[in-house]
Amino acid sequence: MLxxxxxxxxxxxxxxxxxxxxxxxxxxxxxxxxxxxRYNQEGADEITFLDITASSDDRDTIVHVVEQVAGxxxxxxxxxxxxxxxxxxxxxxxxxxxxVAINTAAVFNPEFVRQASEKFGSQCIVVAIDxxxxxxRGEPLKWEIFTHGGRKPTGLDAVEWARRMxxxxxxxxxxxxxxxxxxxxxxxxxxxxxxxxxxxxxxIASGGVGNLQHLVDGVVEGTADAVLAASIFHFAEYSIxxxxxxxxxxxxxVRLA
Amino acid sequence: xxxxxxxxxxGMGNLRSVSKAVEHVAASGDRVRVTDDPALIxxxxxxxxxxxxxxxxCMAAISDHHLNRAVLEAARTKPFLGICMGLQVLMGFxxxxxxxxxxxxxxxxxxxxxxxxxxxxxxxxxxQMGWNQVHQTVEHPLWAGIPQDSRFYFVHSYxxxxxxxxxxxxxxxxxxxxxxxxxxxxxxxxxFHPEKSADAGLKLLENFxxxxx
Numbered sequence: 001m002l003x004x005x006x007x008x009x010x011x012x013x014x015x016x017x018x019x020x021x022x023x024x025x026x027x028x029x030x031x032x033x034x035x036x037x038r039y040n041q042e043g044a045d046e047i048t049f050l051d052i053t054a055s056s057d058d059r060d061t062i063v064h065v066v067e068q069v070a071g072x073x074x075x076x077x078x079x080x081x082x083x084x085x086x087x088x089x090x091x092x093x094x095x096x097x098x099x100v101a102i103n104t105a106a107v108f109n110p111e112f113v114r115q116a117s118e119k120f121g122s123q124c125i126v127v128a129i130d131x132x133x134x135x136x137r138g139e140p141l142k143w144e145i146f147t148h149g150g151r152k153p154t155g156l157d158a159v160e161w162a163r164r165m166x167x168x169x170x171x172x173x174x175x176x177x178x179x180x181x182x183x184x185x186x187x188x189x190x191x192x193x194x195x196x197x198x199x200x201x202x203x204i205a206s207g208g209v210g211n212l213q214h215l216v217d218g219v220v221e222g223t224a225d226a227v228l229a230a231s232i233f234h235f236a237e238y239s240i241x242x243x244x245x246x247x248x249x250x251x252x253x254v255r256l257a
Numbered sequence: 258x259x260x261x262x263x264x265x266x267x268g269m270g271n272l273r274s275v276s277k278a279v280e281h282v283a284a285s286g287d288r289v290r291v292t293d294d295p296a297l298i299x300x301x302x303x304x305x306x307x308x309x310x311x312x313x314x315c316m317a318a319i320s321d322h323h324l325n326r327a328v329l330e331a332a333r334t335k336p337f338l339g340i341c342m343g344l345q346v347l348m349g350f351x352x353x354x355x356x357x358x359x360x361x362x363x364x365x366x367x368x369x370x371x372x373x374x375x376x377x378x379x380x381x382x383x384x385q386m387g388w389n390q391v392h393q394t395v396e397h398p399l400w401a402g403i404p405q406d407s408r409f410y411f412v413h414s415y416x417x418x419x420x421x422x423x424x425x426x427x428x429x430x431x432x433x434x435x436x437x438x439x440x441x442x443x444x445x446x447x448x449f450h451p452e453k454s455a456d457a458g459l460k461l462l463e464n465f466x467x468x469x470x
C-alpha cells in the first residue's frame with residue numbers, strides 16, 4: 001500500500017539553506033545540494049525548497065539550486081516561495097522541480113492556480129496555506145489564512161480555502177500552522193484533521209514538529225498524507241531513517257530505505 | 258559504440274528529470290537526446306516515452322507533433338520504456354475527459370480509481386501520490402537487482418487494465434490491485450516514475466539502458 005511520506009524542508013535564501021524560527025530568527029545551515037544529497041541518502045521521500053530570498057536580484061538563484069539538485073537527487077522536488085506567474089512555474093519545472101507550491105499569489109489571484117494546473121497538470125501544483133487559529137477559547141475552532149510569512153490576515157477561512165483550491169485544480173495542500181511553526185510542540189492536529197476531512201487531495205502537515213512522536217501524531221490523529229519538518233532533521237537531532245523506524249514501530253507504513 | 262537514447266518530447270510534462278536520470282545511469286559515450294523528431298526516434302537505439310497530464314491533451318500533443326507512427330513503430334521494434342502517461346496512451350481507450358481514444362498498441366482500458374476507497378480506516382486520496390509497492394509478477398531483465406515489492410513513486414488518478422492479464426509485469430495495491438507495469442517483447446512500461454524513485458528507480462533505468470532485446 002501507499003505509505004506516508006516524510007518531507008524535509010529547506011529554507012533557501014540567496015542560494016543558502018537557512019531555517020526560520022517563527023519566520024523571524026534565522027540560522028545558516030549549509031549548501032542546498034549537500035543537504036539534499038544527505039536527505040536522499042537517509043531516505044527522504046521528497047524534498048521541499050522554500051525560497052525566502054527577499055532581494056529580487058537574487059530571485060534566479062533558486063532556479064540554479066534546483067538545476068544542481070535535480071541532476072543528482074532523484075526523488076520529487078518541490079519549490080515554493082514567491083511564485084507569481086505561469087512563467088515562474090515553467091522556469092522551475094524546466095529546471096527540474098517536480099512541483100511548485102503557490103502561496104500568496106493564490107490568495108490574491110485564485111485563477112492563477114486554475115491556469116497553472118490546467119497548463120502543467122494538477123500533479124505539479126501544490127497550494128501552500130499558512131493558517132492561524134482565530135477562534136477564541138470556547139468558540140468553535142476556526143483558522144484564517146495569513147500571507148507574507150504570516151504577517152497579513154486575509155479574512156479567508158482556512159478549511160474553506162483548502163476546499164476551494166482543490167476545486168481550482170490544486171494537486172496537493174501544504175498546510176502550515178503559523179501558531180505552531182518553530183515552536184516544537186507538535187502539529188496543530190485539529191487544523192490538520194479539519195483540512196484532511198475537507199478535501200480529497202493529499203495534505204502535507206507542517207509547522208511545530210519537535211520530536212518523532214509528533215510525526216506519528218500528524219499522520220495518525222491528523223490523518224495527513226505526508227509530514228514536513230525542517231529543524232529536527234536540519235540540525236541532525238534526528239535522521240530521516242530514525243524518524244521512519246520510529247513511525248514504522250508504531251504501525252505507520254513508511255518507505256524504509 | 259556509443260548508443261543513442263531518445264527521450265520523446267511532445268510538450269507533455271517535465272522531461273528534464275527523465276533525461277537527467279537516464280543520463281545519470283547511461284554508459285559513458287551514450288547520448289541522451291530529448292526530441293520530437295520522428296526520424297531521430299526511429300533511428301535511436303532505445304526510446305523512453307514519458308508523459309504527464311490529461312489523456313486528451315497527450316493524444317492531441319502526440320498528433321500535433323506527428324509522432325503517432327514513430328511511437329508505435331519504436332514500441333514494436335526497439336527497447337522502449339513508457340512512463341506514466343507513456344504507458345497509458347499505449348492502451349485502446351481511456352475513461353478520462355469523457356472518453357478518449359488512445360494509440361491502441363495494447364488491448365485494454367485506462368480507468369479512474371473508484372471514489373470512496375478506504376484503507377486502514379483512512380480515506381484514499383485521488384490522485385494516488387507517493388511511494389507504493391510494486392509486486393513483480395514476472396522475471397524480467399528490467400527487474401534485475403530490484404528487491405521484490407520495492408517502493409516506487411506514483412502520481413496518478415487513472416490506471417491501466419490490460420485485456421490480457423499476462424501483459425502485467427508488476428501490480429500494486431491502492432484500494433484495488435492494479436497493473437503498475439507491463440512487459441511485452443521489447444516493450445516495458447510503468448505507471449510509476451522511475452526517474453523519481455531513488456535507488457530502485459535508477460536501477461530500473463540502468464537495467465533499461467543495458468537491455469538487449
